[in-house]
Amino acid sequence: MTENTADTSRVVLLGLGDMGTAFARAWLAAGHPVTVWNRTxxxxxPLAAEGADVAADPAAAVAAGRLVVTCLLDDASVGSVLEGVDLAGKDVVDVTTSTPGEARARAEWAAARGARFVSGGIMAVPPMVGVPESGGYTFYSGSAEAFAEHEKALSVPTGARFQGGDPGLAALLDVALLSAMDGMFAGFTHAFALARRSEVPPARVAELLEGWLAAMLPAAGEFAARLESGDFTTGVVSNLAMQAHGEKTLLRTAEEAGVSTELLLPYGDLMVRHVAAGGGDEDGAALVDRLLKDPA
Known part of the structure; x- marks a missing residue:
């Protein structure tokens, strides 16, 4: 195998937590030569036993190939691990969870060291990696040229969805979806807590939640349409004045059941503030702009 062939087919992976290990195994299973390094x-x-080459340090790992994937704890870890490593001519693909600002700064950092940079946001959990039918995918953004060169390899662990040249876009979409998931899990937690001391078994609550939340999913598209048009009042089915009033019943029910209201209060308070500001006739999509911090 020539050096040039190794550069384009070998994957260098820094970071072997559960996600990094899953990515490594997917590449090995697909026939990619893989060089790995991990602090511990x-x-x-186990990966060495499966055919991976193990590097003694990050510099030795990076020297093995052009495609360098970092899957570490946080952005600070990426900087620490790659400090002093020669990145000239390398393509750094960082799938570490980071903020958009961190991703943009890391792209500039990489460029100053002669490397192309692609940021990634993984929308999957480790058991979904390497399983195409699982639906897992990774957002990518940054250098379009680097992504195009390595798209085939990057599509092995999960689907690969390139979002554009702004290195911060993958992180933005990743965190946006994770934030929505957090809200959903907060709702799960509160719903199960309400029923915990009742005769309704958890399995029945789960069955009802799955059906109800699936029925509510089209609301995301309705939010988008209202945000794009700027019209928050036409055809409103349940305005914020009604929702804010109904929230009181949710809070009283929680109190009766001995359940903390801490997961409900932030959203309820946001509705109350918007209604007090004159937005009672508006749809809940109006709360998006209410939530934005005043840039002044």
Whole structure:
């Protein structure tokens, strides 16, 4: 195998937590040569038995190939691990969870070291990696040229969805979806807590939640349409004045059941503030702009 061939087919992976290990196994299963490094060396031993090359340090790992994937704890870890490593001519693909600002700064950092940079946001959990039918995918953004060169390899662990040249876009969409998931899990937690001391078994609550939330999903498209048009009052089915008033019943029910209201209060308070500001006739999509911080 020539050096040039190794550069374009080999994947260098820094970071072997659960997600990094899943990515490594997917690449190995697809026939890619893989060089791995992890701060705790023992994490690499099972992968070595499966055919991965284990590097002694980050510099040795990076020297093995052009495509360098970082899957670490946070953005600070990426900077620490790659400090002093020669990145000239490399393509750094960072799938570490980070903020949009961190991703943009890391792209500038990489460019100053002669590397192309692509940021990634993984929309999957480790058991979904390497399983195409799972529906898992990763957002990518940054260098379009680097992504195009490595798209085939990057599509092996999960689907690969390129979002554009702004390195911060993948992180933005990643965190936006994770934030929505947090809200959903907060709702799960409160709903199960309400029923916890009742005769309704958790399995029945789950069955009802799955059906109800599936029925509510089209609201996302309705939010988008109202935000794009700027019309928050035409055809409103349940305005914010009604929702804010109904929230009181949710809070009283929680109190009767001995359940903390801490997961409900922030959204309820936001509705109350918007109604007090004159937005009672508006749809809930209007709360998006209410939530934005005043840039002044």
């Amino acid at each position: 060396a023992s994490r690499a031993e």
